[in-house]
Amino acid sequence: MVRRRRPKKGHGAGLERWLITYADMITLLLIFFIVMYTLSKLDAAKFETLAESLAAVFGAGGMVLDSPGPEIIPGAPPEQMADIIREMDEQGTETQLENLQLIDIKSQLEEYIKQNGLEARVSVTSEERGVVLSFQNEVLFDLGSSQLTGQAREILSKVAPILAATPNYIRVEGHTDDLPINTAQFPSNWELSAARATNVVQEFIRVHGFEPRKLSASAYGEYRPRMPNSNPENRQLNRRVDLVILSSEFAGAEPGMVNTLPEEQHSTE
Structure with missing residues (x-):
């Protein structure tokens, strides 16, 4: 009988191509x-x-x-x-988000100032301590007075929703020029600047529902001038009220809060 020859196992290309496909798949999975x-x-x-x-x-x-x-x-x-x-x-994530919020607040305030033509008397700037919204005194108060005018209440009602949206501390700072004042109500510029800052704080709390503990009032009198008190124009710039939205880096400068619950409510353990 004639034996049939079995074909020899080939060693040519193509018989193990599945290994190439498999290697490609593994590489893609790894990537x-x-x-x-x-x-x-x-x-x-x-x-x-x-x-x-x-x-x-x-x-x-x-x-x-x-x-x-x-x-x-x-x-x-x-x-x-x-x-x-x-x-x-x-920066860290929390700082990033806070900076974005402050930039957003500054943009909204700038837009309001522009829409209402207040550029000459109201300004907003970014400083290391936060965003500063600055009002010249005649925008909010009559000369020598600490009572908010009708225009002042209207302006504050417009900026209040913008400021209320931030969780940051807000400091209201009163400033005067170097012209002395000596009345029964205001013996010096200290009292005048303090009363003006306090009245703005009270407006935010009573009328616009601000949380009192995130607000503070500071009085600087004539001792933090923006410009030298050398002429009427500079004095006008120095008579101002600044609203400072403090960045978290400066929140540590604010006094800490303590537990104010009545003693009988404290735990006795």
């Missing part, structure tokens, strides 16, 4: 899990902010979107976004 692990380590707030910033950049130029994308902060121009993102990268 997938690395990407997932990396994303899990990202700061969610920072990632969202960056995504919105990129959308704003591409949208503003009309290269990708037909309309401008959302901004990081309402009112913040796109050219400031790179600086904001860099600063956020150097």
